[in-house]
Amino acid sequence: MQVISLGPLTPRFSEPKFSGQLLMIKFLLRRIAMIIPTFIGITLLTFSLIHMVPGDPVELIAGERGITPERHAELKADLGLDKPMLVQYANYIRGILHGNLGKSIVTKQPVFREFLTLFPATLELSFFALIFAVILGLPAGIIAGVRRGSFFDHSVMGLSLAGYSMPIFWWGLLLILFFSVFLGWTPVSGRISALFWIDADTGFMLIDTLRSNEKGAFISALRHLILPSIVLGTIPLAVIARMTRSAMLEVLMEDYVRTARAKGLSPFRVIMVHALRNALIPVITVIGLQTGVLLAGAILTETIFAWPGVGKWIVESINRRDYPSVQGGILLISSLIILVNLAVDMLYGVVNPRIRHNK
Amino acid sequence: MSEYLQTENLLSAPPHPFREFWQYFSENKTALTGFCFILFITFMALAAGYIAPHGPFEQYRDAILTPPVWMEGGTWTFPLGTDDVGRDMLSRLIHGARLSLLVGVIVVTLSLAAGILLGIVSGYIGGYFETMIMRLMDIMLALPSLLLAMAIVTILGPSLENAILAIAIVVLPHYVRLARASVITEKAKDYVTASRVCGAGAFRLMFVVILPNCMAPLIVQATLGFSTAILDAAALGFLGMGAQPPVPEWGAMLANALQFVQRAWWVVTFPGLAIFFTVMAFNLAGDGLRDALDPKLKR
Numbered sequence: 001m002q003v004i005s006l007g008p009l010t011p012r013f014s015e016p017k018f019s020g021q022l023l024m025i026k027f028l029l030r031r032i033a034m035i036i037p038t039f040i041g042i043t044l045l046t047f048s049l050i051h052m053v054p055g056d057p058v059e060l061i062a063g064e065r066g067i068t069p070e071r072h073a074e075l076k077a078d079l080g081l082d083k084p085m086l087v088q089y090a091n092y093i094r095g096i097l098h099g100n101l102g103k104s105i106v107t108k109q110p111v112f113r114e115f116l117t118l119f120p121a122t123l124e125l126s127f128f129a130l131i132f133a134v135i136l137g138l139p140a141g142i143i144a145g146v147r148r149g150s151f152f153d154h155s156v157m158g159l160s161l162a163g164y165s166m167p168i169f170w171w172g173l174l175l176i177l178f179f180s181v182f183l184g185w186t187p188v189s190g191r192i193s194a195l196f197w198i199d200a201d202t203g204f205m206l207i208d209t210l211r212s213n214e215k216g217a218f219i220s221a222l223r224h225l226i227l228p229s230i231v232l233g234t235i236p237l238a239v240i241a242r243m244t245r246s247a248m249l250e251v252l253m254e255d256y257v258r259t260a261r262a263k264g265l266s267p268f269r270v271i272m273v274h275a276l277r278n279a280l281i282p283v284i285t286v287i288g289l290q291t292g293v294l295l296a297g298a299i300l301t302e303t304i305f306a307w308p309g310v311g312k313w314i315v316e317s318i319n320r321r322d323y324p325s326v327q328g329g330i331l332l333i334s335s336l337i338i339l340v341n342l343a344v345d346m347l348y349g350v351v352n353p354r355i356r357h358n359k
Numbered sequence: 360m361s362e363y364l365q366t367e368n369l370l371s372a373p374p375h376p377f378r379e380f381w382q383y384f385s386e387n388k389t390a391l392t393g394f395c396f397i398l399f400i401t402f403m404a405l406a407a408g409y410i411a412p413h414g415p416f417e418q419y420r421d422a423i424l425t426p427p428v429w430m431e432g433g434t435w436t437f438p439l440g441t442d443d444v445g446r447d448m449l450s451r452l453i454h455g456a457r458l459s460l461l462v463g464v465i466v467v468t469l470s471l472a473a474g475i476l477l478g479i480v481s482g483y484i485g486g487y488f489e490t491m492i493m494r495l496m497d498i499m500l501a502l503p504s505l506l507l508a509m510a511i512v513t514i515l516g517p518s519l520e521n522a523i524l525a526i527a528i529v530v531l532p533h534y535v536r537l538a539r540a541s542v543i544t545e546k547a548k549d550y551v552t553a554s555r556v557c558g559a560g561a562f563r564l565m566f567v568v569i570l571p572n573c574m575a576p577l578i579v580q581a582t583l584g585f586s587t588a589i590l591d592a593a594a595l596g597f598l599g600m601g602a603q604p605p606v607p608e609w610g611a612m613l614a615n616a617l618q619f620v621q622r623a624w625w626v627v628t629f630p631g632l633a634i635f636f637t638v639m640a641f642n643l644a645g646d647g648l649r650d651a652l653d654p655k656l657k658r
Contacts, residue, residue, distance in 0.1 A: 034497075037494050037497075037498070038494075038497060038498050038501050041494075041495065041498035042498065042501070042502070045498075045510065046510075049510060049513065049514060052514045053513065053514055054516065161639065161642060161643070161646075162635075162639060164642065165586065165590075165635060165638040165639035165642050166635060167590055167593055167594065167597075167610075167613075167631060167634045167635060167638070169593075169594060169597045169610075169613065170613060170627075170630075170631030170634060170635065171631075173613070173617070173620060173627050173631065174627075174628070174631065176620060177620060177624055177627065177628075181620065181621050292502075292503045293503070295503055295506070296503030296504065296505040296506055299505060299506070299509070299598070300505075300594060300597070300598070303597075303598065314506075314509070315509075315598055318509060318512075318513050318600065319599060323513075326510075326513055330502075330506060330509075330510050333503075333506060334501060334502045334503075334506065337501060337502070337503065338501050341501065
């Protein structure tokens with residue numbers, strides 16, 4: 001007891017830092033532990049999908065109909081469907097952990113590989129959609145928050161509500177009608193003009209076209225990206241603009257902003273440095289949480305623009321009754337979303353100390 | 360004199376809750392606009408059989424892809440033009456309002472009822488039951504709603520009924536979480552303890568004492584739930600996983616019109632406009648309701 005008081009300053013000042021780190025690690029571990037039940041739940045859903053779909057699972061997975069009883073029994077044993085449910089589930093999980101998600105009925109290719117080939121297209125589209133949403137949404141939200149009640153504020157809020165209510169499949173059609181059909185500025189669908197044949201080295205069309213040395217291919221790919229990105233980015237744009245505005249409004253009422261103003265700092269500095277930094281914390285979270293919105297929106301956007309990504313692939317798989325692909329696609333997309341949400345939450349804990357010290 | 364008036368004002372009874380609510384709500388012009396549009400659409404849906412100039416399935420083979428009346432070649436017989444098999448767009452849209460509102464009503468009723476039940480019981484009982492229910496809801500929330508709805512439709516098969524069921528399941532977690540959160544704050548309050556002391560049973564406490572005090576956020580969510588339901592049903596219809604042709608559902612109408620984008624803009628534009636305005640009206644009204652019902656915002 002007395003020994004500590006000899007050097008009272010050292011433990012007092014180092015302690016909060018240490019316990020802060022510990023809290024942070026605890027927070028991260030707890031958050032990671034939370035995704036395990038979620039992941040199990042999703043595997044249960046995709047696992048049971050094949051058993052709940054009307055029809056015989058053996059025929060559904062093998063993609064053959066009217067097979068002889070002998071062949072049926074053989075297939076059943078092959079696929080492990082003769083084992084108890086629990087064993088089947090354990091095998092399913094083992095397969096997932098080894099990256100084995102079964103084979104597509106239609107293409108006979110491993111589902112995981114199909115997903116990996118198509119995923120870059122979706123990623124590229126989602127990336128540009130998010131860029132579009134952030135570049136427009138962030139400044140719009142900031143200005144609307146600063147000029148509260150102005151004409152600009154009302155327009156931004158009105159437009160963002162409109163964006164939020166927009167059926168994006170219709171929005172895409174309207175844009176095609178206007179820009180592609182009426183004005184002829186952008187191509188109607190696809191990732192690149194049929195004139196070019198680009199080897200999919202990375203799967204990202206912009207990178208591949210740059211590396212291919214084909215003249216005009218990059219421009220063509222870029223032109224194909226514009227409309228789908230706008231369509232997919234519309235809802236995130238509305239959400240980001242609204243969120244930025246309300247975060248700005250909240251922060252602008254804080255004492256430290258008044259202090260900064262009272263110090264005589266320029267309005268620009270007060271807004272961009274003192275207010276925006278703090279307002280960005282919830283905005284970053286919202287941006288991160290748009291991944292789910294983007295991947296779900298990609299299903300519709302890719303269908304409209306014939307964009308060869310995972311969204312269109314899932315819709316086609318459902319329509320073709322290619323259940324192994326549906327199963328694998330749902331599992332992979334939801335796992336991705338869970339992981340991104342996890343990363344966002346962790347980032348949030350790092351950026352915002354209040355989160356980890358609260359509990 | 361003025362002092363006397365003021366005292367009298369203070370002494371008079373507080374306004375009826377509904378009147379107070381209406382005062383706040385009607386001050387909000389945009390919310391009122393949304394509400395009026397909802398009334399208008401509801402009227403269209405109810406009276407569809409009388410208002411619509413033609414039947415929704417009636418085909419006029421000599422009037423295929425007629426443009427709207429204000430364009431060259433348009434006639435007053437088909438004010439908004441006809442589609443690829445000569446059906447009147449306006450009539451189909453009016454009948455479609457019926458389906459979209461029906462989707463909204465059923466989805467909201469189902470998910471609200473189930474959500475209240477699960478949320479209130481789990482919030483009231485707590486313990487393992489609560490943990491289990493809430494984990495399940497977390498799992499459902501982790502998936503994008505459209506993807507989950509598609510998975511459910513894959514299992515059940517594509518039809519409007521199954522799409523409704525799928526959407527009702529998908530939006531359930533929002534109601535459960537809201538109901539549970541309000542029950543947890545309410546159940547510790549004195550008036551609940553007082554009823555318990557008076558001998559009220561668990562059922563009475565949950566649904567008669569606590570529930571009415573948890574309704575405000577649920578009503579707001581239900582209004583906004585209409586817009587989600589209509590939008591998701593249209594999206595499923597568009598993907599061919601909801602209403603099947605020739606049903607005049609707005610999303611399915613759009614999907615059928617896809618191949619005529621370049622030739623006939625009206626078959627694409629009007630169903631989308633109908634979805635857009637209806638969804639927007641519910642969003643406006645929902646935002647207005649939130650402002651009017653939220654005690655924190657009350658001046």
